[in-house]
Amino acid sequence: MSALGVVGALFCMIISALGLRDGPLCKTSSNSSFEYPFFNQTQTESYLFNQTSWAECIWPENVVLWNITLFSILLTLGTAQTLLCLFQILNGLFGCLCGTCMRKRQTGVA
Template identity: 65%
Template structure:
């Protein structure tokens, strides 16, 4: 397969993944679909792992990859592939950022009211042998917002999965970009054969 077409396919996969990450991050701000004050929202959400890490830092390399994969584009050449490779490294950093923040968000658990009107992290320093992630009955300790533990676990898990998928795709593009930079995109070869 042509390195340019491979770059375009990777970009076409990154755009919807990045969009899902942005939506997932925004949903984290509204536990159980309700609006809460800033100090009542889990702190890790404010690091914007889906918006910045898996969103913006995935859209930038995807745009360059798409341009490098389009026939007749000014970027469908070795320089375009080198640029897509460098931007993919930036995208990998963003995906890793999303993965780390999501993993920490899962580990620490949500910020919630346990019934006394004070918002705390009830699962943060849990001394039990079993993590709250695998003990759904312990999620009932959070009274407000309702279902906040499930909300955080599901959405942070989705962000973790998206970050992992993006990291794999972007690492593959780093290799593809290196090959395209060294060997060419084969777009120009197709154009030359059509001209003859």
């Protein structure tokens, strides 16, 4: 089950990273339809570090900040989940191979 947890956490991390890279889906002008205004930007032009470019998204309000906050939290939680599941896998593996590593006590019962 921990291996399945690692797979799910990695999926969450990949989706979150892509969500941060591509930016939010928003309306950029009053006549336009919804689009990804920050899609295919280079790292030097990234909207993540340029708050003045966030004004491109007119509606919904503060969608860029929401997008960054949500996917950053999901990326952090996915990383923590991956580490915890990997530690659980290692713990189970060592527990299986090494056993309890305690000698059986001999009782003097006859």
